[in-house]
Amino acid sequence: MTDQPGVDANAMSAGPLTASADAAADKAAWDSPGTLPEGGEAIRHEVGWRMILRAFAENKLALAGLVLVVLVALFCFVGPLFWHTDQVDTNLLLTNKAPNGHHPLGTDDLGYDVLGRLMAGGQSSLEVGLAVAVVATFIGVVYGVISGFFGGFADAVLMRFVDIILAIPVVYLFIDLASEFKPTLLLLILVLSLLSWLGPARLVRGETLSLRVREYVEAVRTMGGRSGRIIFRHLVPNTVGTIAVNATFQVADAILTLAVLSYFGFSLPPPTATWGGMLENGVNFLYDGYWWEIYPAGLMIVLTVVAFNFIGDGLRDSLDVRLQRR
Amino acid sequence: MIGYIIRRIGQAIIVILGVTVIVFILRHLLPGSVARAILGPKATPLAIAVFNRQNGLNNPLPLQYVAFLNQLIHGNLGFSFKQNMSVDAIVIHDLPNDTLLVGVSLVLALLIAIPVGVMQAVRRNRVADYAATGIAFILYSMPSYLLGLLLIAFFAVNLRLLPAEAPQASTITGVLADPVALVLPIATLTLVTCALFSRYMRSSAIENLAQDYIRTARAKGLRQGAILYRHLLRNSLIPVATLVGISMPGILTFGLIIEQLFNFQGIGLAYFNAAVNGDYPVVFGVTVLVAALTVIGNLLADLAYAVLDPRVRYD
Numbered sequence: 304m305t306d307q308p309g310v311d312a313n314a315m316s317a318g319p320l321t322a323s324a325d326a327a328a329d330k331a332a333w334d335s336p337g338t339l340p341e342g343g344e345a346i347r348h349e350v351g352w353r354m355i356l357r358a359f360a361e362n363k364l365a366l367a368g369l370v371l372v373v374l375v376a377l378f379c380f381v382g383p384l385f386w387h388t389d390q391v392d393t394n395l396l397l398t399n400k401a402p403n404g405h406h407p408l409g410t411d412d413l414g415y416d417v418l419g420r421l422m423a424g425g426q427s428s429l430e431v432g433l434a435v436a437v438v439a440t441f442i443g444v445v446y447g448v449i450s451g452f453f454g455g456f457a458d459a460v461l462m463r464f465v466d467i468i469l470a471i472p473v474v475y476l477f478i479d480l481a482s483e484f485k486p487t488l489l490l491l492i493l494v495l496s497l498l499s500w501l502g503p504a505r506l507v508r509g510e511t512l513s514l515r516v517r518e519y520v521e522a523v524r525t526m527g528g529r530s531g532r533i534i535f536r537h538l539v540p541n542t543v544g545t546i547a548v549n550a551t552f553q554v555a556d557a558i559l560t561l562a563v564l565s566y567f568g569f570s571l572p573p574p575t576a577t578w579g580g581m582l583e584n585g586v587n588f589l590y591d592g593y594w595w596e597i598y599p600a601g602l603m604i605v606l607t608v609v610a611f612n613f614i615g616d617g618l619r620d621s622l623d624v625r626l627q628r629r
Numbered sequence: 630m631i632g633y634i635i636r637r638i639g640q641a642i643i644v645i646l647g648v649t650v651i652v653f654i655l656r657h658l659l660p661g662s663v664a665r666a667i668l669g670p671k672a673t674p675l676a677i678a679v680f681n682r683q684n685g686l687n688n689p690l691p692l693q694y695v696a697f698l699n700q701l702i703h704g705n706l707g708f709s710f711k712q713n714m715s716v717d718a719i720v721i722h723d724l725p726n727d728t729l730l731v732g733v734s735l736v737l738a739l740l741i742a743i744p745v746g747v748m749q750a751v752r753r754n755r756v757a758d759y760a761a762t763g764i765a766f767i768l769y770s771m772p773s774y775l776l777g778l779l780l781i782a783f784f785a786v787n788l789r790l791l792p793a794e795a796p797q798a799s800t801i802t803g804v805l806a807d808p809v810a811l812v813l814p815i816a817t818l819t820l821v822t823c824a825l826f827s828r829y830m831r832s833s834a835i836e837n838l839a840q841d842y843i844r845t846a847r848a849k850g851l852r853q854g855a856i857l858y859r860h861l862l863r864n865s866l867i868p869v870a871t872l873v874g875i876s877m878p879g880i881l882t883f884g885l886i887i888e889q890l891f892n893f894q895g896i897g898l899a900y901f902n903a904a905v906n907g908d909y910p911v912v913f914g915v916t917v918l919v920a921a922l923t924v925i926g927n928l929l930a931d932l933a934y935a936v937l938d939p940r941v942r943y944d
Contacts, residue, residue, distance in 0.1 A: 463640065467647035470920040474882045475912075476655070478904040555770065562772040563886065582775065589782055597782075601775045608770035 355547050358621030365617025371610035375603070379425030388419025391574050399588070402595055409595035411584065415576075417595055421603055424576035428558050428607070431492055435557035438496035440550045443503025444542070448534055450504070451511025462508065465501050473498050474560070478567045485572040495557055503549050510542045544618075551615035555608045562604050578604045634932060641928045648920040649701060652913050653694050663909070667710040706914030711906060716914035719899055725801035727895040731884050734815050738822035739869065745823075746830025747862055750838050761827065768824035773883045777817040777890045784813060795893035804894070814891040821883050825876050834865045867937050874930020878923045 359365050394414030402409040408417035450461040486494065514520065515538065523533050564570060565579025573580075578600045585596035664680040665672065672680075681687050685696055700707070706716035749758045768776065785793035795814045796807035804811070837843065838861060846856045885897035892898065896915060903911035 463643055463647065466640070466644045466924075467651060469878070470644055470648050470923045471651060472878060472882060472885075472916060472919045472923070475885060475900060475904070475916060475919065478901060559770070559772055563774070566772065566774050566886075567889075579772070582772075582778075586778060589778065590786060597778070601771075601778075604775070605767060605771050609766060612766060612770055 355543075355618065358618050362617035362621045365614050365621065368610045368613025368615075368617060371606065372614065375425060375607050375610065376429060379422050379429060382422040383419065386419055386422065388416040390415055390419055390423045390576060393574075399591075399593055399596070401593075408599055409593070411581070411596050412588070417581075417599060420576045420581060421578070421599055424578045424581055424600065425603060425607075427488065427571060427575060427577050428561060428579075428604075430488070431495065431561050432554040432558040432607075432611075434492045435495045435499055436550045436553035438492065439499035439553055439557075440503050440546060442496065442500035443549075444507050444539060444546055446500065447504040447507030447509075448511050448538055448542070451508040452515055452530065452534055452538060454512070454515075458508070462505075465504055468498075469501050474563060474567075477564050477569045486569070488571060488575075491561075491571065495560060498560075499553055499557060503546065503553070506545050506549055507542050510545055511538050514538050514541055548615055548619045551611055551618060555611035555615065558604065558608055558611070630935065633935065637928060637931055641924050644924050645921050646698075648924070649698055649917060650694070652917055652920075653697055656909065656913050657690070701917065706918060707910035709903070709908050709910045711903075711908045712911075716911050719911060720896055720915065720918060722799070723894065723896045723899055726799075726804055726893065727884065727888075727897070729801065729804065729811075730814060730818060730888070730893060730895060731880060734818035734822055735873065735880065737815070737819040738826055739873075741819070742823045742826035742830050743862070743865065743869070745827055747834045747857060747865060749827075749831040750834030750861075751857065753835060758831075762831070765824045765827040768820055769828070771821075773817070773821045773886050774890050776821060777813070777887055780813050780817055781890075793891075795888075795891040797892070797894070799894045814887050814893050817890075818880075818883055818887050822876070822880055825879060826872060829868070829872055830865065833868050834861060837861055837864050840864075867934070870933040870937060871930045874927045874933075877926040878919075881919055881923070 359369060394410075397406075397410050397414035398412050400406055400410040406416050406418065408421070410416055411420065446461065446465075450458045515533075520533055520537060523537060528536075561570070561577065562579030562582065565577050566583045568583075570577050570580050581600035582597065582604070585593070585600065588596050663684070663686060664677040668676055668680060685693060688696075704717065706720065708715050709719065712719065745761055749761050752758050781793045784791045791812050792810045793813070794810060796804040796810045798804050798807065842864075843856060843860060846860050851859075881897075884895070885900065887893065888895045888897035889901045899911065900915045902908075903915075
């Protein structure tokens with residue numbers, strides 16, 4: 304939504320607005336030791352990582368999501384240490400075997416052990432998901448905070464650029480790219496990040512717009528603080544809740560997008576495994592009843608994405624963050 | 630208000646222009662020359678030079694962009710040499726099928742998501758609410774083709790109740806003649822769209838429930854049904870316009886995936902085939918079209934919101 308009329312922002316944040324303004328003011332006082340309240344011990348409002356850790360502790364949904372993510376990560380990264388499989392060389396004597404004692408989840412059409420392949424595929428999916436979230440969030444935060452802080456013409460230009468990219472159906476274009484070349488892991492991360500920073504950029508820009516007129520920003524300015532200080536010492540730390548929640552959703556979205564792109568053939572080249580690629584391959588055997596080549600990979604995608612969405616939802620509730628997105 | 634509308638339309642025009650610039654640049658970045666693609670690998674350098682000359686492909690890029698834009702403004706999305714058809718003709722031919730698929734799914738999704746959202750708000754944190762949230766969560770966390778696959782596996786392969794493919798006729802009358810085959814594609818698109826909407830509807834209804842007018846209605850002694858229908862439901866409808874507008878790119882992407890999965894003869898499938906075959910005029914024509922539709926959809930949604938909700942003030 305471009306420039307949503309003021310009403311929802313005002314109507315929605317009427318309650319929490321004052322509370323967080325107080326918190327922000329306290330924080331500003333803490334940030335510059337000279338203005339500490341008398342009596343020494345000021346109650347420091349939790350910011351940053353401690354705030355997020357506490358949100359985890361308080362919210363069962365977020366905790367459940369976290370536990371699930373840890374389990375999936377253990378399965379993918381520690382699992383191969385105990386379950387040795389060859390995920391590089393094909394074995395045509397062992398194709399499409401139903402689950403048995405040697406292969407608990409059977410083998411696929413190239414003779415790869417499906418259980419081992421799930422682990423290998425999970426590694427690339429998780430790596431891409433997390434890396435994309437980090438890179439996209441970083442780009443988005445810097446872009447959004449600059450756009451919101453400087454405002455005016457610069458803001459209009461920067462935000463129109465975001466609108467333009469958002470309007471282009473990018474998944475469409477990827478199908479196009481798929482027929483041209485196969486990306487490497489690094490390139491895949493880069494390309495996905497370049498598409499995913501738009502959301503955080505808009506969110507952070509919106510928050511910055513409301514934060515930059517606060518008294519504590521005015522105070523820093525009066526005391527001669529430069530723009531850089533205001534942006535990185537005051538504005539960015541105050542949007543950390545929004546950033547954390549959004550980054551979590553970014554991981555989920557990146558894993559989903561990767562799965563969709565793999566389905567259309569834009570993915571890491573073989574023999575690298577991805578869950579989406581396994582699913583795409585398994586589809587060919589839908590009518591043959593080789594369920595083990597389809598459902599385990601699908602289940603892993605859904606489990607992982609649900610877990611990250613749980614974390615995001617839980618954090619959002621605990622941190623009282625408003626996202627336009629959901 | 631009028632100032633807001635004018636500003637909003639101006640923004641939309643700028644964004645659409647920006648999209649055409651980016652598509653134009655992409656078209657030039659992609660490997661392979663247009664002439665080679667059209668004239669084939671055996672074309673002589675002379676033939677290619679003549680072709681480039683005739684089609685203005687030697688002109689400076691800004692000039693080429695202006696020519697491209699001029700074509701677009703006149704409603705010409707390009708010409709597919711591979712299919713020997715104009716992109717307009719391809720789009721117009723497939724448009725009724727897409728309207729059917731997306732339109733029916735969208736209406737069904739709203740018919741499900743709105744009442745479910747209101748129900749969840751009223752029965753907040755009870756079993757029904759958790760169940761609906763859980764289902765939406767799972768649907769939301771699923772690649773949309775996986776949902777389609779599960780439905781195919783269950784209803785087409787196991788139960789043999791429904792065909793796994795969409796109607797294979799290419800005209801709208803042919804498609805409508807085979808309604809049973811429409812069930813699975815429409816059901817898939819409806820479900821994923823529902824998942825997109827339901828979370829939003831729930832929180833919007835919860836917000837409305839906390840409003841003063843609901844309390845007033847209760848204080849007046851209105852029955853629960855009347856409160857829900859006359860006040861809550863109606864007010865929850867206002868953001869739907871915005872919701873549909875912002876969800877449009879997502880729905881169209883789902884549409885593309887579902888058309889490919891079910892082999893549904895729509896623009897999405899035409900796009901997919903063009904992308905696989907390197908039929909660039911179709912690819913870029915449809916990209917510009919979808920982007921323009923997205924921007925216009927958002928614009929209409931914002932304007933509808935401004936008209937529907939008199940509480941909104943614009944400066």
